Amino acid sequence: MSLDSTSDELRETFKRALRRFPAAVSVITSADQNRRHGMTATAVTSLSLDPPSLIVCVNQQTLLHDIMLLARRFCVNVLRRDQISLSSAFSGAVPAEERFGLGQWMTSAEGVTYLADAQINIFCKKAAAVPYGTHTIFIGEAETVNVRDPIEPLIYQDATYCFSVPHDSQAA
Numbered sequence: 001m002s003l004d005s006t007s008d009e010l011r012e013t014f015k016r017a018l019r020r021f022p023a024a025v026s027v028i029t030s031a032d033q034n035r036r037h038g039m040t041a042t043a044v045t046s047l048s049l050d051p052p053s054l055i056v057c058v059n060q061q062t063l064l065h066d067i068m069l070l071a072r073r074f075c076v077n078v079l080r081r082d083q084i085s086l087s088s089a090f091s092g093a094v095p096a097e098e099r100f101g102l103g104q105w106m107t108s109a110e111g112v113t114y115l116a117d118a119q120i121n122i123f124c125k126k127a128a129a130v131p132y133g134t135h136t137i138f139i140g141e142a143e144t145v146n147v148r149d150p151i152e153p154l155i156y157q158d159a160t161y162c163f164s165v166p167h168d169s170q171a172a
């Protein structure tokens with residue numbers, strides 16, 4: 001890609017480049033006074049160990065965005081490789097109010113709904129919300145973390161669900 005590309009070309013190539021980023025698939029859950037909601041997201045990245053924190057990038061057009069602006073807490077539920085149907089449901093295949101009918105959802109003492117058999121639950125206190133372009137970057141400080149074995153997260157790469165295999169386990 002040359003530097004004098006048109007912005008349309010740049011956007012297209014940028015999209016193709018990002019499809020080559022493998023990312024773990026999560027369902028982000030949160031609740032305000034009246035509503036709870038969950039949404040599939042891959043734009044989830046570690047931020048710092050001190051304090052233990054991460055970022056989640058959420059489109060401002062989504063219902064989750066409205067709820068997270070009001071909420072004090074959210075949970076990052078990293079899916080296991082056999083939970084593709086939850087990723088589909090929570091990215092629009094199932095209406096918002098019916099999504100929690102699928103899978104083993106529970107509610108924490110703080111009122112955050114979480115997936116009991118996810119690969120990981122990271123319960124976060126919302127520390128900041130930074131709007132940028134079409135999205136808002138939510139910074140979460142981890143309060144509680146549940147980690148489950150075996151390590152088999154659901155991965156999204158090139159618009160396809162995948163799973164990771166350690167390099168050493170490949171036959172030479």
Ligand SMILES: Cc1cc2nc3c(=O)[nH]c(=O)nc-3n(C[C@H](O)[C@H](O)[C@H](O)COP(=O)(O)O)c2cc1C
Nearest residue numbers: 039040041042043057058059062063064091092156
């Ligand atoms: C694999 C995958 C990853 C996604 N990652 C994000 C993300 O990081 N941020 C985001 O705002 N939307 C993301 N989406 C889109 C939302 O899940 C989708 O637009 C959602 O249905 C819209 O929210 P609502 O229907 O709950 O309002 C992703 C969708 C899929 C299938």
